[in-house]
Amino acid sequence: MASRKTSHSKQDKSDKYSILLPTYNERENLPLIVWLLVKYFGESGYNYEIIVIDDGSPDGTLEVAEQLQKIYGEDKILLRPRAKKLGLGTAYIHGMKHATGNFIIIMDADLSHHPKFIPEFIEKQKEGNYDLVSGTRYKGNGGVYGWDLRRKVISRGANFLTQVLLRPGASDLTGSFRLYKKEVLESLVERCVSKGYVFQMEMIVRARQLNYTVGEVPISFVDRVYGESKLGGNEIVSFVKGLITLFATT
C-alpha cells in the first residue's frame, strides 16, 4: 500500500468490483457488454465479477448468459436469475445480496453505458476515497449520442429544474452508471422507497442527505443499438412525480 500512485494495476489486491447487470430481453447486448467488461477489466487488472440478473426474458437472454458463463468461467460470470419481471430496483437488491466484491458497479446492459469508463470510475474513487462515483452526461467531455433536439431540451430542462429544487450536489441524477462502496449501497437501498426510474434519483439525493461523498466522471451515453426500451412512454410523468416526492420528503 506504500506506493499508491505508482501503479493502478496491481495495487489493492483486496479490492473487488462486482458489476450488476440487470437484463430483460438483452440477448443481443449481453454478450457484447460482457465482452467489453472482460476486455477493460483484463487490461486494467482489477479483480471483478459480473452478476447477471435476468428476469425471465422471453427472448432467451438467460440461455446466452449460460453460454457466456461457460466461456469466461463461473468465477467471473454469476447468474442470479429471477422467474419473472419484477423491476429494476429489486433486481439491484437481489444482485447485491450475491455480490462478493467490496465495491459494486451498477450499469445498464444495453450498451448505452460503456465499460471503458469503469477504470476511470475506479481511479476517481481511489483519488478521493469517495463513497460513490456517478457517471455524468452533463459535465466536461460527457455527452450523448442519437438524441434529437426535443430530447436534449427535455433532458436539460428536467435537469435544471431538479438542480434548482433539490440542490443534490451531483450533476446527473437520472443516469444509472455508478460505482458504490458496498456498505454504502446497502444502506442507501434500505432507505430508498421509489420504484423503477425514480430510484436512481432517490439514491443520489439520499446519498447527499446522509453525507456520503460523491465523485463524478463524465461519460458518453450512446443510445441502445439493439432491442427495445423498457421504460419509455410515461417517463416524464414518473419523473415529475418522483421530483415532487423527493422535494417533499428529503
Next chain:
Amino acid sequence: MTKLLEWLFGVSLVGSVWALVSFDLLDLSLPQTYKDVAWPMPLYLLVSFGCYSLATVGYRVATFNDCDEAAKELQEQIKEAKEDLKRKGLKM
C-alpha cells in the same frame, strides 16, 4: 428539514421583508423611494429568474456534446466482439 420546508422558509422570509418595506408595517417612516423600489421587486425577481433559466437551459442544450466518436468506436468494438465471441464458440 425537507427541501419543501427550506423553500417555504426562504420564500416566507423574503416575503415578509418585502411586505415590511413595501407597506412600512413597522412604521419606520421609510422614504417613499424605498417603497417604490421594493413594491415591484418580486415581479423583477421572477422575470430575471425566468430569463436566467431560459438562457442556462438554452446554452446547455446548444453545448450538449454529441458523442459521434464514441458511437463509432462502439460500432467497431461490436464487430470485433462478435467475431471474437464466435471464435470462442458462442451461438447467438
